[in-house]
Amino acid sequence: MTGPPAGNRPTGLPEGPRDRPAALDRTKLLAARFRAAQDRPYLATALFSITVVESHQVPTMGVDRRWRCYVSPEFVDRTPVPHLAGVWIHEVAHLLRDHHGRADRLPVGQRHDHHRVNVAQDCEINDDLVTDGVALPADRIEPATFGLPDGRTFEQYLPLLPPEVTGGVDCGSGAHGLDRPWEHGATAGVGAVEVQAIRRDTARQVRSHLRSRGTVPAGWQRWATELLEPRVDWRRALTGAVREAAAWASGAVDYTYHRPSRRSSAMRGVVMPSLRQPVPRVAVVVDTSGSMGTPQLAAALAEVSGVLRAVGIGGNRVTVLSCDAAVHVVQAVHTVGEVQLAGGGGTDLRVGVEAALRVRPHIVVVLTDGYTPWPAEPLVSTRVVAGLIGADAPLPPSWITSVTIDD
Incomplete structure (x- = not known):
């Protein structure tokens, strides 16, 4: 042209x-x-x-x-x-x-x-x-x-x-x-x-x-x-929430006499404790009630396993509890992938959280569809992260860090 x-x-x-x-x-x-x-x-x-x-x-x-x-x-x-x-x-x-x-x-x-x-x-x-x-x-x-x-x-x-x-x-x-x-x-x-x-x-x-x-x-x-209303990548959000909780726990310090302070040598006859920084202990409470879907649970568990490896938490410092209206299985595991789930009845994860506190965790991760009662008061020395499976899951109390898991 x-x-x-x-x-x-x-x-x-x-x-x-x-x-x-x-x-x-x-x-x-x-x-x-x-x-x-x-x-x-x-x-x-x-x-x-x-x-x-x-x-x-x-x-x-x-x-x-x-x-x-x-x-x-x-x-x-x-x-x-x-x-x-x-x-x-x-x-x-x-x-x-x-x-x-x-x-x-x-x-x-x-x-x-x-x-x-x-x-x-x-x-x-x-x-x-x-x-x-x-x-x-x-x-x-x-x-x-x-x-x-x-x-x-x-x-x-x-x-x-x-x-x-x-x-x-x-x-x-x-x-x-x-x-x-x-x-x-x-x-x-x-x-x-x-x-x-x-x-x-x-x-x-x-x-x-x-x-x-x-x-x-x-x-x-x-x-x-x-x-x-962009959808948040729940894997990143859950990773971030657990990392933040782990960083908070790692920042906690306490005194111990297992390894006396080097300053004790300057003070004859006095044994001074040294400061220690604990490795975070984690409890994972898995909702195994009848309303939970197996594929979502499997995906969430696999992701938490990766999160825990990334923050350096492993060995016997991870406890997984399988819970519906009662606690069925309590396991100390090396990875979350070793978990065996049991249950299938009603839902009351308060008993799961209460049982988790017996291992004195720094972090409790709860995987649930949200249809459960929650503890009425914030936990004093433990962070709680809720992975809510499903876009319509009810929110937990505001003191619990919540992440929606929606595939």
């Missing part, structure tokens, strides 16, 4: 109209963006944060990581305004859902074909748009194109795509993460801090729109929830 080479044109003659590339119809393009913002007001802030860059290299429209949208004038000329509005919504979805950041985190074997990644991303976006009645060009890609179900993420769609799917789709580095030749960066774009602010504002607008009208697609609802 750039015309014949200059050497094929008669010298001295002005450039003809057929030789000039089509100019971008910005009025039409911006009218389409305005329509998209009117139809989907929760996306307005994000839509108007995008900078338009005219390009004759980009096939249609594409975005980069800095929220610049590269637009083909020829594509704008041949595309009706309603479909252009749909493309605006599609492109801003790539940016809001952080597709380029997520693509960077794909396993190496899955990100080698950026076109294929882009197809999977389009499947994630367009199922919502089609369901929501957004007008899109006829050659759009959606899960139904490949006989796949709606409502999945692009990471889930990617391995499900037929092997022959490759090439032909390119929404820019703002989607698949690979820099494109037309992304020359003529304008400053949007910075990383501002991007996060735009995403959070849009997520709040999604929720507000949902409360007032109830017409937000399920994909946008999930995205807003994940952004505003």
